[in-house]
Amino acid sequence: MYKFLLCWRYLRTRYIALASIVSVTLGVATLIVVNAVMAGFTGEMHDRIKGVNSDLTLDARGLNGFKNPEWHMARVNELVGDRIESMSPVVYVPAILNYRVSGQWITQQVTVVGIDAATQASSSKFSEYLQHPANRDKFSFNLHDGGYDRRDRTGGDEAPVRVGMEMAGWELRRERARIEKQWQQFEQEAQNQAAEEARNRPLTQAELAKIQQQVDQAPTELEPLLELARENEFNREFALAVGLYQKALAVSDGAAAIYNELGMCLARQEKHEEAIAALRTAANMETGNIAFVNDLAGVLVLAGEHVEAWEWLSSSQSTGIAHSNMAFFLRSAGEGLLAQEHLEKAKAAGLLIQDDEFDFGPENPGDSAVPFQDPFARDRQRGGGRVFDAEVDQHTGCVLGMALVSFRPPKKSDDSAGEEHFMVLPGDDVRLTFPNAATPPDIINDTFTVVDFYESKMHEFDKEFIFVPIKKLQDLRGMIEPETGERFVNSIQIRLKNPDEADLVRDKLREAFEPQLYQVGTWRDKQGALLAAVNMETVILNILLFLIIAVAGFGILAIFFMIVVEKTKDIGILKSLGAHANGVMGIFLAYGLSLGIVGAGVGLIAGLLFVTYINEIADWLGRITGKPVFDPQVYYFYEIPAHVDPFTVAWIVLGAMFIAVAASVFPALRAARLKPVEALRYE
């Protein structure tokens, strides 16, 4: 009894001893806070990791996977069916994501995951992390009209605005397609105009000199010279081609065929007068050559010299053919009515003419005058096969990890939350490039339409994965056996009824599936390094903080020694009154324990209060210091996650009390061993 009475009195009269346990208090409080926050972060991280990973996966070792997932799932069911909640086959393939921002193509390395829209939601938290409410409810790869979340929904009003999300969806897609069409048209017009200008521009002195130099360097034999001239003409280097033809004329002493070629080359530049002069020379040299006459007549028609053209044609060929050719040239020059007239005359002359004979395509000789024609315009006019129109059609849907295409600018100077920007929004198209399943693999390219973003807030996942429909991916990669039509998958994701049984189920499956071909792992196995790192961090922090409490222990030790020295006389008195050594020791042990209880107790309360109001404290500290302690921009959390584990707290408190008692053992032993006579002798 006296032990506790004295212990209590010592506690109440010696506040210096309480000072020594302030460090115990602080240590305990810090440990509780740190552990709670670490546990909160870890828990949050586990959740996020599990958002992508199911409890357990059965993976193929190779990229091309294994055949017949149904058989595998049946096998798994056979083995551990009673423990399984759901299964979902998945195809993984490394890929390159391409998309265009401000005219620049951006390329990123990603992993494309083929999922089944219906079953994926049930085997992981996948759909919870999508940005469209309807997709969270029931996910599909179809683009929505709009209504995507405009802020991070976990952050409320505090979260930064997501720029552009208000118009994401079909609205954006239509707008983008419209602009794209306008742009294409504008670009085409500009191109045409530029080509026109380039043709009509007189050559500069330097260019002329350069051309002359090239002509001089050209071979002097006729055939290679003509080859070079034709090649340059084909490449639309008309000035050079003309020079080369002229050189060829000089070499060949004026062959009619070369005059003809020179004339046609000039005609392609729309230098009609010079062309006509050259062609006329050719036609005059070989008056019987109908080809030369026709060429001359065609250019004459283009130049508007209908009369001369007709003279040439009518003088060289029969009336019907002459009319037919005249009609052809007129049509090419855009003189439809006149052409029709000549066509009638040709028919009258007894020439058999098909109705669509004059329905020219771009391949016709007149094309040099018409630089661009829509190659599918005829199909469209005839109402043929439906052509993809981005305003109303979407490609196969895909879900992008949000971090792949978003960025947050650094905080503004006034500390207001920045905005989140996106390089691609739902409704935009992206291109994916990945290997197919052949050996050696070929490259597959396809365009997908972004239908939603995936945000697990696990940055590594959010900037890694793109989800596409599994069937489409299998088709593109050729993961189908042609003979049987059986499909291949890389992985089967398994969700368990009780996630704690993951290790047990894993071991069973490992026995059943050959390790050479299959890899069975829990989500913990997959994220082993990360989880181990976090664990390590927690352990080291705990050790460091416990060392702080141990330092406090030495403080207690020192102060207790002083108290024992101070209380030497009291100890002597107690012993003279018949107190046993153990009893005296008990006083100081109880004293140490009391200090431990007080220290750990206050620390416990302080720590728990701190954890409870951690967000308010962080805000307050942020206001006081002017710098946010906890920046949601960095952590993607809007509140500090804290989880108090009663077991950990109990360990901390017990540990602190143990240290306090342990520190009082030596002083207590010293007190117990004091000889009463010595203690009493001196005043």
Place this chain on the structure above:
Amino acid sequence: MSSSGTSAAKAALIGQLSANKIPARGPHWRGEQVVDMEGVASPSAPTSVEEERRAQPKASALQGMGIKKAYRKGKTPVPVLHDVSIDIREGEFVSIIGQSGSGKSTLLHVLGTLDSPDAGEVRLGGKRIDNLSARRRDALRNRHFGMIFQFYHLLPELTTLENVLAPVMISEGMFAYRIKRRKYVEQAKAILDRVGLSHRLKHKPRELSGGEMQRAAIARALVTNPRVLLADEPTGNLDRKTGDEIMSLLVSLNETQALSIVMVTHDGVIAERAHRAMRLTDGRMKAA
């Protein structure tokens, strides 16, 4: 020894008390045997009783036989007690006079088992006690010895009442004490009343005068109803008048409760108030 006035009635009462008490003293402290001492507070005692006591040799209460004790100063032993023998009878008041450093305190400590002799024996009621285990000596000291000191040695953190109760708290377990606490407090209050401190129950030692502290120390020594009271210069730190009061208290206790008292002092006048005075010189005992 002063004696003034005789009263047959009182003598009879004291005789009765002694008769009741002495045989009843067991190894355990029994609070219920403390009786109200109102009316017997007078320091006077009938001569007839004293004479009777002297005439009939009583049983030996505490004996020291051939006690030797030396302290070590480095490697040299410094002898303090050379073969000292002393025999204190039941109800006897013995004083030991000695100069400072004569070894009188050491002798008292050896007798009270606070210290053990190098040679010789200490006997309590004829049984050897110096060779008992530490735990049994602690228990013995708690139950059969009361000790008072020159510097009172009260525990500064405790009130007067708590100081007096300290030996009881030491001997009793926590729960036993809790259960009987009320009774113990009553007894402690009665004893404090007896020594004239009933108005100072809640005071801390530092709020008491020297005489009051020594009275509190005496009350503490008496609370376990010991066989022997060992007093180490009980008046050494007090002025003459207060010292006399303390001495009168001790004498009256000796007389009314037949308590054996061993008192060491350097003061011959004080020593003379005992039945018997002995002189300790250079570690050897002589009759004064």
